[in-house]
Amino acid sequence: MxxxxxxxxxxxxxxxxxxxxxxxxxxxxxxxxxxQGIEELRQNGELVEVMGLTWPSHAKVVRAASVTAPVLTxxxxxxSKEVLAGYTMVDVESEERxxxxxxxxxxxxxxxxxxxxxxxxxxxxxxxxxxxQDF
Amino acid sequence: xxxxxxxxxxxxxxxxxxxxxxxxxxVLGAVVRWSGDFAAxxxxxQEALLAAATTWPRxxxxxxxKAWLIQTASRRLIDEVxxxxxxxxxxxxxxxxxxxxxxxxxxxxxxxxxxxCCHPVLTPASAIALTLRAVGGLTTAEIATAYLVPEATxxxxxxxxxxxxxxxxxxxxxxxxRLRNVLHVLYLMFNEGYTSTSGPELHRSxxxxxxxxxxxxxxxxxxxxxxxxxxxxxxxxxxxxxxxRTGKGGELIPLAEQDRSLWDRNHIAEGVALAVEAFDTPxxxxxxxxxxxxxxxxxxxxxxxxxxxxxLALYGLLEDLSGNPMVKLNRAIAAAMVDGPDAGLKLLEPLxxxxxxxxxxxxxxxxxxxxRGDDETAAGHFRAAARGTTSLPERDxxxxxxxxxx
Numbered sequence: 001m002x003x004x005x006x007x008x009x010x011x012x013x014x015x016x017x018x019x020x021x022x023x024x025x026x027x028x029x030x031x032x033x034x035x036q037g038i039e040e041l042r043q044n045g046e047l048v049e050v051m052g053l054t055w056p057s058h059a060k061v062v063r064a065a066s067v068t069a070p071v072l073t074x075x076x077x078x079x080s081k082e083v084l085a086g087y088t089m090v091d092v093e094s095e096e097r098x099x100x101x102x103x104x105x106x107x108x109x110x111x112x113x114x115x116x117x118x119x120x121x122x123x124x125x126x127x128x129x130x131x132x133q134d135f
Numbered sequence: 136x137x138x139x140x141x142x143x144x145x146x147x148x149x150x151x152x153x154x155x156x157x158x159x160x161x162v163l164g165a166v167v168r169w170s171g172d173f174a175a176x177x178x179x180x181q182e183a184l185l186a187a188a189t190t191w192p193r194x195x196x197x198x199x200x201k202a203w204l205i206q207t208a209s210r211r212l213i214d215e216v217x218x219x220x221x222x223x224x225x226x227x228x229x230x231x232x233x234x235x236x237x238x239x240x241x242x243x244x245x246x247x248x249x250x251x252c253c254h255p256v257l258t259p260a261s262a263i264a265l266t267l268r269a270v271g272g273l274t275t276a277e278i279a280t281a282y283l284v285p286e287a288t289x290x291x292x293x294x295x296x297x298x299x300x301x302x303x304x305x306x307x308x309x310x311x312x313r314l315r316n317v318l319h320v321l322y323l324m325f326n327e328g329y330t331s332t333s334g335p336e337l338h339r340s341x342x343x344x345x346x347x348x349x350x351x352x353x354x355x356x357x358x359x360x361x362x363x364x365x366x367x368x369x370x371x372x373x374x375x376x377x378x379x380r381t382g383k384g385g386e387l388i389p390l391a392e393q394d395r396s397l398w399d400r401n402h403i404a405e406g407v408a409l410a411v412e413a414f415d416t417p418x419x420x421x422x423x424x425x426x427x428x429x430x431x432x433x434x435x436x437x438x439x440x441x442x443x444x445x446x447l448a449l450y451g452l453l454e455d456l457s458g459n460p461m462v463k464l465n466r467a468i469a470a471a472m473v474d475g476p477d478a479g480l481k482l483l484e485p486l487x488x489x490x491x492x493x494x495x496x497x498x499x500x501x502x503x504x505x506x507r508g509d510d511e512t513a514a515g516h517f518r519a520a521a522r523g524t525t526s527l528p529e530r531d532x533x534x535x536x537x538x539x540x541x
Binding site for chain 2: 019020021022023024026027028031035052054055057058
């Protein structure tokens with residue numbers, strides 16, 4: 001079994017409307033889709049951890065140098081729309097299975113039931129020195 | 136994840152786990168009182184428990200299990216001190232103390248131990264962790280799971296808390312401040328389980344269950360204290376609604392929309408009786424009043440039968456007592472239920488300074504504007520509240536609320 005982290009960003013799908021402005025049925029369909037996927041992963045023992053993160057407005061960037069006090073700022077982030085929304089850690093048989101789960105998450109419906117096609121970043125968790133050899 | 140409270144029926148130790156769990160705080164309390172060193176006493180008690188778990192099923196249970204554990208732990212402690220003697224002469228004196236006799240006084244030190252664990256030198260978070268470990272008998276792994284942190288992290292936190300208690304008084308003084316601190320820690324522990332402040336799941340119910348159990352233990356020893364009874368009543372009446380509080384997908388269901396047939400009738404009956412008793416037992420404090428309010432909500436079968444005028448009066452009383460802005464917020468909701476949404480909105484105005492930017496203020500305004508029929512303003516407030524909360528079920532609830540009004 002290999003661990004993968006699936007990262008979902010706040011934005012990046014094919015829908016420009018911020019989620020806070022979706023209508024009720026669309027929002028529910030979106031949450032149900034993701035919730036159902038997580039429940040399945042939990043049932044078949046593939047789920048390690050799932051975390052949703054709070055809004056980008058709660059985020060802070062910390063920089064510290066040895067001589068001054070750490071500096072806390074509201075950014076900059078790599079790209080303001082790309083702030084991490086949440087992540088799912090899975091422990092699965094194969095890389096393919098991780099991609100399958102990511103594809104399911106990416107297909108979560110947006111307004112009007114159209115799949116959002118949000119990009120899901122898949123990262124393998126480094127678990128031993130051997131993992132370094134792949135690079 | 137579940138923190139097991141029942142012994143394994145398959146195992147040879149039928150009922151042993153429960154017995155040890157119940158005796159642990161009493162034994163630890165006695166050994167701390169005798170040795171004056173919390174950290175060392177805890178290690179010794181852990182060893183004694185281990186010895187009991189391995190020898191009792193084989194050799195049979197001693198006649199006085201508590202005395203056996205105290206003696207065993209005390210001997211281990213002395214052994215340990217002796218080992219260190221060569222290096223540290225000053226500990227010689229401790230080693231010369233006598234081991235408590237087998238017929239130790241039948242005296243429950245649980246409460247004393249709870250007071251020590253809730254010592255004001257500790258932060259509430261450390262106090263809760265230490266209480267769960269020393270008084271609740273939970274393992275470090277169980278506490279770590281409940282707090283979603285690695286076991287090593289929690290072990291470190293608990294050990295730092297123990298170090299901080301070195302030299303702290305183990306006297307059960309009559310200082311009401313200490314009791315207040317204990318009740319506050321139990322209250323926070325309960326709330327932590329009832330509404331998780333972070334993470335994807337709304338409940339970590341094992342923490343609430345443990346808080347109720349410990350509050351019962353306090354009440355067993357301080358049965359004539361109105362605050363203790365009030366706190367227990369409040370916990371039972373709140374916990375009674377737990378199952379009805381979330382839907383299938385973990386989403387929040389507000390009080391007015393809950394399926395009341397799911398509420399725990401036994402908890403409600405016990406809680407209401409306790410709340411009534413507590414309300415008549417001075418000194419009147421916040422827990423009794425909050426319990427009375429919870430009782431008024433729990434007693435009725437339909438949300439529309441709720442006695443809002445009486446709840447409003449109780450919030451008025453609570454506000455005089457505490458001046459807490461959250462109380463003012465709740466009072467505004469009660470006022471809206473009695474005199475209409477405008478009355479509530481007016482009471483919220485002064486809170487813009489005190490609760491500036493707090494999502495609960497926005498959420499409350501959302502509800503009151505919705506009552507008023509002003510859906511657009513309501514949706515705006517719900518969206519602002521959704522942006523402000525750090526709890527995911529709460530955020531989902533607020534977003535759905537906004538969406539239903541847009």
